[in-house]
Amino acid sequence: GISVKFGTIFKKLRGRGKLSEKNIEESLKEIRLALLEADVNYKVVKKFIHEVKERAIGEAVLRNITPGQQVVKVIHEELTRVMGPENNKINISSRPPTIIVLVGLQGSGKTTTCAKLGGYLKEKGYHPLLVATDIQRPAARKQLEILGKELGLPVFGDGRDPLDICRGAKDLAISEGREVLLVDTAGRLHIDEKLMKELKQLKKVFQPEEVLLVADAMTGQDAVNIAQAFEGTLGISGVVLTKLDGDARGGAALSIKAVTNKPIKFIGVGEKLDAFQPFCPDRIASRILG
Amino acid sequence: LKFRGKINSEVLEELEAILIQADLGMKTTAKVLEKIREERLKEPADIKPFLKRELVSLLLDCPRSINLSASSPSVILVVGVNGVGKTTSLAKLASRFREENKKVLLAASDTFRAGSIEQLDIWGKRIGAEIIKHQYGSDPAAVAYDALSAAQARGIDILLIDTAGRLHTKKNLVEELRKIKRVIGKKKKEAPEETLLVLDATVGQNALSQAKLFKEALKVTGIILTKLDGTAKGGMVIAIENELNIPVKLIGTGETLGDLVEFDRGEFVEALFS
Numbered sequence: 001g002i003s004v005k006f007g008t009i010f011k012k013l014r015g016r017g018k019l020s021e022k023n024i025e026e027s028l029k030e031i032r033l034a035l036l037e038a039d040v041n042y043k044v045v046k047k048f049i050h051e052v053k054e055r056a057i058g059e060a061v062l063r064n065i066t067p068g069q070q071v072v073k074v075i076h077e078e079l080t081r082v083m084g085p086e087n088n089k090i091n092i093s094s095r096p097p098t099i100i101v102l103v104g105l106q107g108s109g110k111t112t113t114c115a116k117l118g119g120y121l122k123e124k125g126y127h128p129l130l131v132a133t134d135i136q137r138p139a140a141r142k143q144l145e146i147l148g149k150e151l152g153l154p155v156f157g158d159g160r161d162p163l164d165i166c167r168g169a170k171d172l173a174i175s176e177g178r179e180v181l182l183v184d185t186a187g188r189l190h191i192d193e194k195l196m197k198e199l200k201q202l203k204k205v206f207q208p209e210e211v212l213l214v215a216d217a218m219t220g221q222d223a224v225n226i227a228q229a230f231e232g233t234l235g236i237s238g239v240v241l242t243k244l245d246g247d248a249r250g251g252a253a254l255s256i257k258a259v260t261n262k263p264i265k266f267i268g269v270g271e272k273l274d275a276f277q278p279f280c281p282d283r284i285a286s287r288i289l290g
Numbered sequence: 291l292k293f294r295g296k297i298n299s300e301v302l303e304e305l306e307a308i309l310i311q312a313d314l315g316m317k318t319t320a321k322v323l324e325k326i327r328e329e330r331l332k333e334p335a336d337i338k339p340f341l342k343r344e345l346v347s348l349l350l351d352c353p354r355s356i357n358l359s360a361s362s363p364s365v366i367l368v369v370g371v372n373g374v375g376k377t378t379s380l381a382k383l384a385s386r387f388r389e390e391n392k393k394v395l396l397a398a399s400d401t402f403r404a405g406s407i408e409q410l411d412i413w414g415k416r417i418g419a420e421i422i423k424h425q426y427g428s429d430p431a432a433v434a435y436d437a438l439s440a441a442q443a444r445g446i447d448i449l450l451i452d453t454a455g456r457l458h459t460k461k462n463l464v465e466e467l468r469k470i471k472r473v474i475g476k477k478k479k480e481a482p483e484e485t486l487l488v489l490d491a492t493v494g495q496n497a498l499s500q501a502k503l504f505k506e507a508l509k510v511t512g513i514i515l516t517k518l519d520g521t522a523k524g525g526m527v528i529a530i531e532n533e534l535n536i537p538v539k540l541i542g543t544g545e546t547l548g549d550l551v552e553f554d555r556g557e558f559v560e561a562l563f564s
């Protein structure tokens with residue numbers, strides 16, 4: 001990882017107090033490489049390195065640790081700051097039901113996350129109703145129904161289109177005292193105008209308290225395109241990053257946060273329904289730096 | 291000469307941005323840019339064409355058809371991490387064989403994920419292929435074995451085996467795939483004739499790690515690269531073909547049965563720059 005690289009580069013600088021501008025440039029080159037190897041977006045890296053440079057030069061003289069450690073420390077703190085602050089709160093409405101819509105690309109983990117979030121809120125004392133609005137993917141509703149059954153949560157999916165289904169779900173929620181609606185949607189490309197419009201319409205009609213972008217942690221450079229499109233076209237309130245139980249460095253997290261400035265609220269860390277955790281900026285910063 | 295050097299370094303920086311943003315990865319990008327520098331091209335206009343030729347040369351020059359055996363049924367095993375498009379790609383491939391009037395059987399060896407069996411069942415009905423399925427929680431290898439027996443008994447031409455998504459880092463899950471291979475290999479020596487790794491074009495440099503581990507465990511014979519209808523370029527396949535010698539056989543360009551296209555080296559490289 002990066003701290004090992006710095007051990008070697010700065011062995012010879014031990015004892016010297018201040019980092020020269022040249023030392024900073026070299027160390028930033030290594031940081032840049034580490035971030036790009038972690039799949040952080042090219043343009044996001046450029047901007048981040050530029051912003052960090054000032055701080056690294058300014059602070060290098062103040063601490064009593066090796067210059068190499070200082071740069072890594074500054075980078076880690078800055079990365080944590082950009083990824084944070086920690087925010088894993090769900091906006092609960094004072095006028096139930098609270099509506100949470102899960103959106104994102106095909107296969108990112110929306111249906112599984114919908115169920116996981118349902119289980120999480122149930123643990124917290126809420127009574128969620130899962131809503132299956134994906135009428136396109138074969139057996140999508142069946143998938144959510146099986147997951148709902150596993151968690152002891154009701155699943156609603158009757159209706160001719162997502163708007164119609166949500167209308168029915170809302171009526172059911174009100175009549176049965178389910179104060180949270182978790183709406184699973186069909187996966188879609190951010191460049192599919194028709195399907196993005198469908199989400200815009202859903203948001204306009206139902207005014208959800210949360211629109212969560214569910215994104216795969218292994219996503220590469222494309223993460224900025226996806227995030228920018230969902231934030232720009234639809235407007236999101238937060239992000240869930242899935243499949244962090246793999247060995248992907250997760251640079252997509254920085255890319256997404258940097259271009260949307262919306263909080264990453266939760267992470268998926270497995271296929272089972274309890275593999276769901278609040279997002280921790282400090283831990284993902286360490287993971288990205290390798 | 292100094293002026294030309296400056297122009298060339300600007301062109302190189304521009305190309306670096308294109309290659310990295312196309313998900314070629316740091317290693318491949320550095321490698322090709324170094325080749326360009328070594329070439330010492332006189333005209334900046336020569337750089338991009340040289341680069342394109344270089345990228346094409348990193349991709350394999352080989353046949354990319356699906357390996358079918360003279361002795362039926364040919365068995366195709368479909369593997370990959372979660373959500374990349376295995377089940378949908380399997381259905382698309384099966385549909386192609388159905389269009390050639392081949393007798394096709396599907397094995398629902400994903401006995402874990404909610405709705406996986408129903409999902410494959412619906413695809414089977416759409417394309418006119420029967421499906422062998424057991425209960426959820428049953429042994430995936432048992433389903434595969436059962437399907438191969440049925441395929442042999444029914445004179446099936448092609449058997450396609452759908453498996454559960456699994457991260458390449460989960461040793462016990464990868465072992466489960468090795469067991470499926472062993473079990474069907476005992477029943478038919480050459481099977482599976484094809485082990486297809488499905489990769490998602492939106493995945494970054496982790497794709498190489500996926501390909502490495504699946505190859506080590508299973509000897510992957512080909513790749514299906516999905517979701518190229520999005521904005522991701524799937525550049526990681528260049529490193530995968532070059533370092534692991536696994537050819538991309540097909541690409542997924544959408545969610546319906548017809549959205550399966552042959553992989554062409556030249557077209558792929560051109561698309562990196564569009």
Ligand SMILES: Nc1nc2c(ncn2[C@@H]2O[C@H](COP(=O)(O)OP(=O)(O)OP(=O)(O)O)[C@@H](O)[C@H]2O)c(=O)[nH]1
Binds near residue numbers: 113137188271
């Ligand atoms: N390892 C791992 N797998 C996950 C995680 N979250 C979801 N998955 C798996 O990823 C695959 C896709 O999940 P889905 O919930 O079907 O994804 P989706 O976004 O609803 O897919 P579409 O509806 O087709 O767009 C499934 O195999 C899930 O079990 C996670 O955090 N870790």
Ligand SMILES: Nc1nc2c(ncn2[C@@H]2O[C@H](COP(=O)(O)OP(=O)(O)OP(=O)(O)O)[C@@H](O)[C@H]2O)c(=O)[nH]1
Binds near residue numbers: 187373
């Ligand atoms: N746009 C696009 N979507 C695709 C493509 N291939 C598959 N999909 C979609 O990706 C999602 C996941 O596809 P699946 O076939 O269920 O993926 P999988 O690998 O079998 O998933 P698991 O079994 O859960 O691991 C579905 O919504 C598919 O329609 C493609 O080439 N383009």
Ligand SMILES: [Mg+2]
Binds near residue numbers: 112140185186187
């Ligand atoms: Mg889904």
Ligand SMILES: [Mg+2]
Binds near residue numbers: 377400
């Ligand atoms: Mg599947």
